[in-house]
Ligand code: HEC
Ligand code: HEC
Ligand code: HEC
Ligand code: HEC
Ligand code: HEC
Ligand code: HEC
Ligand code: HEC
Ligand code: HEC
Ligand code: HEC
């Protein structure tokens with residue numbers, strides 16, 4: 001009973017206090033520094049030194065709106081004065097996706113915006129930073145990912161998981177290569193290749209080349225005789241980049257059917273000037289010998305010696 005008395009006594013004193021200094025609570029909200037947060041959010045505070053964002057605390061000369069906890073959560077005075085509450089501070093749990101995006105882009109425009117994040121299909125589908133990154137409970141302390149990358153992406157792209165389980169595949173599930181070797185989840189700058197169709201957030205190097213070439217360097221060229229399909233249309237014209245039931249990740253089980261989609265001898269059908277007569281003596285599709293185009297056209301990705309890629 002006496003405890004109750006004491007408590008209500010305290011509350012009375014406190015409310016009298018806040019009544020008396022009411023004007024102060026309405027004063028403009030200001031920055032109070034990260035040390036103040038420690039008392040009430042000890043767990044978050046104690047793990048923070050390991051966070052990449054801690055450096056902004058360590059660099060003391062930064063302006064307050066870029067420093068520490070308040071860099072993301074905004075000025076903390078009103079919140080501290082009110083002894084907590086979600087309405088008194090920038091709380092991500094009550095923010096819209098758009099607001100959360102802007103809160104991060106406040107500082108990350110320089111490094112991220114060049115990927116045109118606002119136009120990326122993630123942003124357009126309302127997938128923002130905090131869907132993939134976790135500031136305080138990251139599964140990977142490096143890069144602050146909410147889950148390990150592969151699981152993170154599979155979490156929403158369930159169909160892609162099965163593509164990487166196909167008989168021929170890039171070994172993503174085995175950890176040999178990861179989604180971000182080919183994709184930039186933040187978006188992609190306009191590429192120099194496949195200009196017509198904006199690619200699916202596929203990473204492009206500074207000069208706009210396909211990400212595949214960073215690993216498959218022998219396909220890079222430039223070749224004296226380029227195969228237009230490789231250079232202009234892109235690798236995924238003939239290959240399924242994730243996985244395939246066909247060897248070499250090819251899109252079709254039999255090579256020639258793929259070639260004939262363009263080189264079908266139908267004059268201007270599809271493309272101009274590159275048809276082969278499929279009934280002639282030189283290329284007779286009735287003769288099995290001609291069906292494996294790449295036994296003769298061995299340099300199919302480009303050649304320095306022969307315009308028909310024969311060597
Ligand atoms: C880089 C931006 C950023 C910084 C810096 C930051 N936070 Fe957060 N905070 C967030 C985000 C985003 C969330 C939402 C939950 C999440 O994504 O982890 C959050 C959630 C919280 C929460 C509520 C959720 C929970 O896990 O209890 C508290 C409390 C909090 N932050 C306090 C702090 C304190 C204290 C600091 C300084 C030590 C701080 N934050 C620094 C971005 C930040
Ligand atoms: C006097 C204690 C106290 C201090 C000091 C304090 N907080 Fe809080 N804070 C709380 C309480 C209590 C809540 C929970 C409010 C709720 O869940 O309704 C909270 C909630 C929050 C949230 C909202 C989390 C969410 O998304 O739900 C953030 C962000 C936060 N605090 C950040 C800070 C920061 C940054 C500082 C330092 C500037 C700070 N707090 C200082 C008590 C405090
Ligand atoms: C107040 C400025 C500021 C805000 C706001 C901010 N960041 Fe950062 N962020 C930084 C700085 C500074 C670094 C360290 C940069 C570096 O190491 O090059 C960083 C680094 C990162 C990194 C890389 C971590 C690593 O291990 O390399 C990620 C991921 C990140 N921030 C995500 C976020 C997310 C998500 C938000 C929004 C919830 C956010 N940031 C808001 C300033 C900010
Ligand atoms: C769809 C998931 C996803 C979204 C949305 C996302 N990120 Fe990332 N982010 C990642 C992954 C995955 C990596 C690691 C890439 C790697 O390993 O190369 C990363 C890396 C980073 C890095 C460090 C390396 C770099 O690329 O500069 C920063 C900083 C970063 N993200 C900030 C942000 C910010 C800020 C936002 C929101 C504006 C955001 N991210 C939105 C998944 C995402
Ligand atoms: C929170 C759910 C979510 C997560 C996590 C996520 N994505 Fe997405 N992603 C989407 C949605 C929604 C779309 C747009 C609809 C669609 O095309 O399926 C999308 C679209 C894409 C696209 C297609 C873009 C286009 O233009 O067609 C690629 C590529 C992609 N995501 C890669 C990734 C990668 C890589 C990761 C992991 C770093 C990732 N996503 C994590 C939800 C997510
Ligand atoms: C070897 C490079 C490579 C890797 C690794 C890779 N992708 Fe892709 N992905 C591509 C290319 C290239 C395309 C575009 C294909 C096209 O347009 O025909 C694509 C398309 C996509 C699409 C859109 C088309 C669709 O099937 O819905 C999604 C989503 C996607 N990738 C998600 C992922 C995820 C998630 C991972 C990691 C688990 C991943 N990718 C790993 C190269 C890659
Ligand atoms: C990070 C490096 C890397 C990137 C980027 C990459 N690959 Fe690969 N690729 C490999 C490795 C390593 C193999 C070997 C097979 C394995 O890992 O099992 C391979 C195998 C292949 C194969 C099958 C080769 C064979 O002999 O069966 C094809 C086809 C292929 N990649 C095409 C592509 C295409 C197309 C892209 C771009 C969309 C791409 N790769 C991006 C590393 C990469
Ligand atoms: C015109 C269709 C076509 C295009 C476009 C294409 N490839 Fe191929 N690629 C093939 C064929 C066909 C094979 C199988 C060759 C064989 O049977 O010997 C192959 C085989 C491969 C192989 C495995 C054998 C080898 O030569 O190393 C890799 C790796 C490869 N391609 C990567 C790429 C990359 C990277 C690109 C984009 C720069 C690309 N391909 C574009 C048709 C194509
Ligand atoms: C996406 C369409 C496309 C596919 C698929 C394709 N090619 Fe091509 N190919 C072209 C184009 C376009 C040219 C350039 C034609 C020109 O310059 O007139 C070309 C040129 C060639 C040439 C040189 C022709 C000449 O006139 O000098 C040969 C040989 C060739 N391709 C063989 C193949 C083979 C073999 C395949 C299957 C592995 C294949 N192509 C798949 C579009 C394609």
Ligand code: HEC
Pocket residue numbers: 256259260263274275276282283289290291292293294295296297308310
């Ligand atoms: C037995 C070897 C051999 C096979 C198999 C073969 N070619 Fe050829 N191809 C040649 C030779 C040699 C030339 C150059 C001389 C000529 O025009 O006949 C050529 C030329 C071409 C040209 C250029 C035609 C022109 O008018 O400039 C194209 C396109 C072509 N081949 C596509 C194909 C396709 C597609 C296949 C598979 C369906 C294929 N080739 C199978 C040997 C072959």
